[in-house]
Amino acid sequence: MSARIATWWTILRICLEERLVYRGDFALGTLMRFLPIVTQIFLWYAIFEARGSSALAGYSYEEFVAYYLLTMVSRAFSSMPGLASGITRQIRDGEIKKYLIQPVDMLGFLFLSRFAHKIAYYSVAIGPFALVFFLCRGYFHNLPAEAATHSPATAAAFAASLVMSFVLGFYLEASLGLIGFWWLEVSSLLFVYMLFNFFLSGHMFPLDMLPQPWRAIFDAIPLKYLAYYPAAVFLGKVKHADLAIDLCVQFAWVVFFIGLSRFMFQRGLKRYSGFGG
Amino acid sequence: MEGMQYLRVFLTFARNSLIRDMTFRANFILESIASLCWMLGNLGFYALIFTHTPYIGRDSGWGQYEFFVFLSTTMFVNSLVQTFFMANVDEFSELIRTGGLDFALLKPIDTQFVISLRKIDWSSLVNFFAGAGLLVISLHKLSVRPDNPLHVSPTMVALYFIYMLCGVAILYSLMIGLSATSIWLGRNQTLYDFWFYITNFSRYPMEIYSGTWGRPLRWVFTFAVPVLVVVNVPARILAQPLRPNSSLSFSLAAFAIVATVASLLGSRWIFNRALLSYRSASS
Incomplete structure (x- = not known):
């Protein structure tokens, strides 16, 4: 056991050091990523102005802006740039042979390296994030009593949903990448996934805005846990019993995708013929 | 006569790109x-917004x-930029980094012309046609509404297309200007994101x-980096010809022409200055 922990620790440390090489580019890039939110803030201000500033889908203007800022946080946890395409490339080029001949589990190794990547990312990104949230602190003043700013229980649920969104995001993308065992080229599939992720995860707008039956459909698929759900929890939009149920559903999705990716990996290895490399 | 030759070279580029695209048809x-x-997806998002607000x-x-x-104008401008320039300008910094620019410099033809139009991405043109469909539907809806229907005159359409092309020219100038700076900076991924x-x-x-x-934001993005006039001016000509503050629109339209000429000349100057500092990489 201690040997295994030592292995994990080494993997984690190597990946951390690798990541921190480009920290200047990192920090600038993170700050840039907030720029589209500036236009969103102005857009929604104009919309609320035209409506006579009544609440929209249960959100006040301030809550709208807070929502967008919070989805940036959830996406900082759940987004896995290059994970699926990396896995497919490794399968195609035969690079995954290195996991097969070494006593290292591929999914575990990738998970740890993502974990290290995220830690490195947060340690740099916390600066730009803190700056933006500080500048926008006014939008968080009038939140209801259920919001994470007032209720420790909501704050805990928010933290739990964020951690799970990381794990869910990882195993969901890993499952997509493992399709590479069956199809050699999955880039068009990944584009479709990105498209769905962009519009259905709540990255563009709070899903509460949708009319039925769309609302029910969007609720049933796991993508909402990648952006919408943690933000909605923070703002106190998910109440009492629903909160507990939804967290359990999120957990169930996490377990499902862990199981699915393990299963796909096992089955894929049987087909794998190790070209190239 | 020289213009004819450039046209012929351009048509060759266009044909070669089309042949390549048709080779991988799927x-x-x-x-x-x-x-x-x-x-x-974008259209759905805006349709959703308008179920919650009238304006x-x-x-x-x-x-x-x-x-x-407005949205279809955005689609026109973006699809034209993507079809003709995006892939080329994207590759430009790569050419600088690898030294491949040497081959463009050796050709007996204007370097900026070769760099900007070498590859034409025909598949991006699909949004141009989608935009045309959306434009026709929207204009129809606007012209049959009971109160204050819109009358589209041929002059408006002509002006619309002229200003749309101005918009394309402004965006192109920004792109080529930004990517030319990678001769000085080496790698400019963040700069490209910035664009x-x-x-x-x-x-x-x-x-x-x-x-x-x-x-202040509006001021900066109108006068310093004129991206706001790109879509706003043509879209306004078609969608809002009868706005009360038309004198403002008139001066804005005049400014858009100035901005187009200035961006084109400015980016040309930056491009040529940057080429002077080009030291070929290993090739």
């Missing part, structure tokens, strides 16, 4: 569908179909930038 169709889906901005006149005219984020400001009517923070 990929071409997939790419077309992908950019169409992206557009439909974007109080008294701005940007109702649903006025905004859809992407700046054009983000061109996507909405300029009225939304108001108030203490909005006004």
Whole structure:
């Protein structure tokens, strides 16, 4: 056991050091990523102005802006740039042979390296994030009593949903990448996934805005846990019993995708013929 | 006569790109569908917004179909930029890094011309046609509405296309100007991202930038980096010809011409200056 922990620790440390090489580019890039939110803030201000500033889908203007800022946080946890395409490339080029001949589990190794990547990312990104949230602190003043700013229980649920969104995001993308065992080229599939992720995860707008039956459909698929759900929890939009149920559903999705990716990996290895490399 | 030769070279580029695209036909169709889906997702998002509000901005006149005219203008401009310039300019910094630019410099033809138009991405043109469809539908809806119907005159259409091309020219100048700086900087991935984020400001009517923070932003993105006039001026000509403050629109339209000429000349100057500092990499 201690040997295994030592292995994990080494993997984690190597990946951390690798990541921190480009920290200047990192920090600038993170700050840039907030720029589209500036236009969103102005857009929604104009919309609320035209409506006579009544609440929209249960959100006040301030809550709208807070929502967008919070989805940036959830996406900082759940987004896995290059994970699926990396896995497919490794399968195609035969690079995954290195996991097969070494006593290292591929999914575990990738998970740890993502974990290290995220830690490195947060340690740099916390600066730009803190700056933006500080500048926008006014939008968080009038939140209801259920919001994470007032209720420790909501704050805990928010933290739990964020951690799970990381794990869910990882195993969901890993499952997509493992399709590479069956199809050699999955880039068009990944584009479709990105498209769905962009519009259905709540990255563009709070899903509460949708009319039925769309609302029910969007609720049933796991993508909402990648952006919408943690933000909605923070703002106190998910109440009492629903909160507990939804967290359990999120957990169930996490377990499902862990199981699915393990299963796909096992089955894929049987087909794998190790070209190239 | 020289113009004719450039036209012939351009047509050769266009034909070669089309041949290449048609070689991988399934990929071409997939790419077309992908950019169409992206557009439909955006359209759905705005349709959703207009189920919650009659206008974007109080008294701005940007109702649903006025905004859809705006949106189709965005699609025209973006698809033209993507079809003709995006892939080429994207590759430009790569050419600098690898030293491949040598081959472009050796050709007995204007370097900026070769660099900018070498490859034409025909699949991006699908959004141009989708935009045309959306434009026709929106204009029809606007011209048959009972109160204050819109009359589209041939002059308006002509002006619309001229200003749309001005918009394309402004965006192209920004792109080529930014990527030419990679001769000095080596690698400019963040700079290229920066271009992407700046054009983000061109996507909405300029009225939304108001108030203490909005006004300076509007000023910067109109006069310093003229991305706001790219879509706003043509879209306004078609969608809002009868706005009360038409004198403002007139001066804005005059300014758009100045901005186009200035951007083209400015980017040409930057491009040539940057070439002077080019030291070929190993090739």
